[in-house]
Amino acid sequence: MWNKREDEPIRAAAAPQTSLPPTAVTARREQQAAIGPSISIVGDLTGDEDLTILGRVKGKIDLPQHSVTVGESGHVDADIHAKVVSVAGEVHGNLVAGEQILIRRTATMLGNLTAPRVGLEDGCRFRGSVDMEAQPERGRPAPIPASRATGAIVPVKPAEAAGQPAGGAGGGTPAKPEAPLVRP
Amino acid sequence: MWWSSGSRSPAEPAPPPGQRSEALKGLLDSLVPESRHAVLDLGPPLAGNIKFLAALSCRVRIADLHRSLCAESVESRQPEAMGALFERLLPLAPDERFDALLAWDVFDYMRPDQVSSLMARLTPACRPEALVLVLASTRRQVPAAPPRYRIVDRETLACEGPLQPVRTCPRYTQLDLARMMPGFSVRRSFLLRNGIQEYLLARDTGGGASRAREVAAAAGATPGRAWFRRGRR
Numbered sequence: 003m004w005n006k007r008e009d010e011p012i013r014a015a016a017a018p019q020t021s022l023p024p025t026a027v028t029a030r031r032e033q034q035a036a037i038g039p040s041i042s043i044v045g046d047l048t049g050d051e052d053l054t055i056l057g058r059v060k061g062k063i064d065l066p067q068h069s070v071t072v073g074e075s076g077h078v079d080a081d082i083h084a085k086v087v088s089v090a091g092e093v094h095g096n097l098v099a100g101e102q103i104l105i106r107r108t109a110t111m112l113g114n115l116t117a118p119r120v121g122l123e124d125g126c127r128f129r130g131s132v133d134m135e136a137q138p139e140r141g142r143p144a145p146i147p148a149s150r151a152t153g154a155i156v157p158v159k160p161a162e163a164a165g166q167p168a169g170g171a172g173g174g175t176p177a178k179p180e181a182p183l184v185r186p
Numbered sequence: 187m188w189w190s191s192g193s194r195s196p197a198e199p200a201p202p203p204g205q206r207s208e209a210l211k212g213l214l215d216s217l218v219p220e221s222r223h224a225v226l227d228l229g230p231p232l233a234g235n236i237k238f239l240a241a242l243s244c245r246v247r248i249a250d251l252h253r254s255l256c257a258e259s260v261e262s263r264q265p266e267a268m269g270a271l272f273e274r275l276l277p278l279a280p281d282e283r284f285d286a287l288l289a290w291d292v293f294d295y296m297r298p299d300q301v302s303s304l305m306a307r308l309t310p311a312c313r314p315e316a317l318v319l320v321l322a323s324t325r326r327q328v329p330a331a332p333p334r335y336r337i338v339d340r341e342t343l344a345c346e347g348p349l350q351p352v353r354t355c356p357r358y359t360q361l362d363l364a365r366m367m368p369g370f371s372v373r374r375s376f377l378l379r380n381g382i383q384e385y386l387l388a389r390d391t392g393g394g395a396s397r398a399r400e401v402a403a404a405a406g407a408t409p410g411r412a413w414f415r416r417g418r419r
Binding site for chain 1: 222231232233236237240243245246247248249250253254275334
């Protein structure tokens with residue numbers, strides 16, 4: 003009887019929301035990486051989990067099987083290749099998404115967008131091209147298991163973060179050769 | 187900004203919002219769905235327009251020119267600096283060529299020298315016979331900020347945005363456009379009831395004039411002339 007009581011799922015009753023085993027919850031938490039507002043990264047980012055950027059990133063972001071979210075405080079000066087890209091902050095670079103790109107109304111986006119679905123909220127600042135037909139390259143080599151940043155991680159002073167000049171315009175990717183215009 | 191007048195019965199279906207635009211129809215008719223086209227939109231980004239053009243297999247480049255120009259310093263907007271400014275604001279790949287250009291009413295918010303510099307930048311990036319849609323107001327005043335033009339369907343445009351405050355309108359004429367846009371000629375022109383003159387211009391080629399006459403004749407318009415006479419200023 004005493005043994006039976008000990009085997010009762012007391013912990014489960016105390017935490018009814020954990021229908022998944024604790025290991026699964028932990029794993030799901032680990033699939034979300036975030037770069038905080040005071041973090042600045044210079045270099046290439048690859049990984050195997052979703053990424054939220056609230057700080058600054060300069061270089062290249064390659065998460066083809068996952069989503070990348072640039073928060074309102076995020077400043078990205080990099081090309082982004084991901085499954086889903088959502089931008090609410092500032093991005094200077096080209097975005098390639100396997101599924102969807104969403105540019106929020108608070109976003110400042112300078113660069114080209116390539117995805118099967120592109121959403122632009124009215125009020126966003128956007129300069130660049132939108133290509134919703136060309137499929138991003140597939141069959142890339144499997145990404146590195148854990149999120150990894152190659153490069154320096156340095157804290158950013160709030161004053162520096164606020165005074166980012168809007169340099170470098172979008173549109174760096176050369177246009178693909180196109181069929182000549184045929185008129186009826 | 188677009189008006190609808192008259193009463194209609196409840197059973198009558200509501201007309202689509204917006205105004206019929208023959209110039210838009212002419213431009214879109216030139217974009218054959220089987221081909222990939224490049225379209226430059228000088229206006230602000232509108233999801234609906236991008237979606238509409240993407241359905242026509244178009245790659246759309248958004249310039250958001252007015253907002254970009256307003257964000258520049260006064261010095262960089264001087265006539266002698268306009269060339270460099272547009273090179274910076276409109277970074278084009280060397281091999282990038284456009285089949286169509288949606289200028290909307292952006293010219294109404296630019297000086298003649300600015301329009302000339304802009305077209306000097308864009309003309310080499312336009313394919314032969316590339317079409318340009320220009321909306322030029324014939325009224326004395328226009329909204330202080332350019333409204334947004336939303337493509338409702340192939341021949342309907344809806345205009346959105348505040349009408350107040352207002353600013354003086356340059357009231358560019360067809361002759362002004364010819365001066366500011368060398369290398370382009372007006373194929374069709376339509377004066378809308380709201381006082382906006384639509385122009386559909388095409389980049390000239392060797393046989394451009396005869397082609398323009400051909401197209402205009404097919405549309406029942408006199409090439410290079412407005413369908414309606416403009417009112418007195």
